[in-house]
Amino acid sequence: MEPDTQTYPRATTPPAPLTLDRREGPFGEVVLRERGEHFEIIANGCFLMDTSDGRSERLLIDAALRSLPAGRTGPSVLIGGLGVGFSLVRAAEEERWGRIVVVEREQAIVDWHRQGPLDRISGAALADPRTEVLHTDLVAHLRTATERYDALCLDIDNGPDWTVTEDNGSLYSPTGLAHCHDRLTPGGVLAVWSAQPSPAFEQALRNAGFNGVRTEEVAVARGVPDVVHLASRSH
Template identity: 40%
Template sequence: MLPWIQLDSAAIPGDGGDLRLKQRGAEFSIMLGATELMNSRLKGSEEALATLSWERIKGRSNPTMLIGGLGMGFTLRAALGSLPQDARITVAELVPAVVEWARGPMADIHQGSLDDPRVDIHIGDVGALIRSHTRHYDAILLDVDNGPDGLTRASNDSLYDMAGLNAAKAALRPKGVLAVWSSAPDAAFTRRLRQIGFSAEDVSVRANGKRGGARHTLWFATNT
């Protein structure tokens, strides 16, 4: 079996540790310490985050979507494959090196998605971007950290607490959707969404789609 080779590392702002980009043949992995955050072989739940969000806002003209976290670009590519040509998609990525990796060693995986005219890349905190907009987005997709129970930055918790969810609700247009990826279920998070006034459902999806893999949880919360 081919060995893993570390290609690069990058610090997460706010003392979140270092991300490490590794490669083994055609396979890529992004690690935080001993924890694998992303793997290029596993993309089913990230793709579902985009496609199932679009199903809930389908038919809108000039839809506007915010994706929190570029990662390996699977959510963005799925969004581009679903949304119409008049859509606008903003991708907020906190770690600049992740965007550099997308244009460099992982360019084949991203398939030019960052250069699609519908896409804007924002280097910075997705939470700040949410708080700076009111009734602007038709969908906000958060694939940040490990879900509501974060691993990389304590400040990520502010996306998923009551104040963060209120900010997301204010940034959404009526009937807009907040979609959240998580590695595991979280009943307390479902309750918080409903307490804020969202109509919320959680969906269990496989990490690698129809080919199986671990179960991940997606929340779809509609701004009623």
């Protein structure tokens, strides 16, 4: 995902990135870089996310929880994409969540959190007894799993209109959205992160049978805001 707009003091040059690790995996190259005090994840040369501002990742979790039916006890959440860990950390900070399942297909990213420098961000959340990490492809998991979740919080691309790999596009197709719908409990919530609003995706959610389709934005000083697309399965 793209970071929120960041400014630097006048006449100050952003620090050059330092590559900490580079891996070739089944889906291509993933790189962990350090830039000043922040970390960046690059996939196949495409900037995914960094640790400069986690507001939109936190919104992904918070908006889903707010959207659940009142009175639901210990709801379960599936987080699609471990990333830099902000969404997982936010979920673990909220005691109302019951089971927290993270699906991450890149073993390198899991390693960076468990034995690498991203442990300083997610270490406590990964140690939370509610947390489980599944090393598998999210699209395949949604297609083959039988378990249902109260919330699906998905953040594996720069948005429905800008996927990291071509295969990810199927997640936002009618078939992929049908799988998401099937993996939700009645009244469950689908939340999808995007680097920009997508009216076409909103319509696709309605066409897939979701209710309460809406978009929440993260305010930025300039440029296009990050958003979270939200939709609910009917009771």
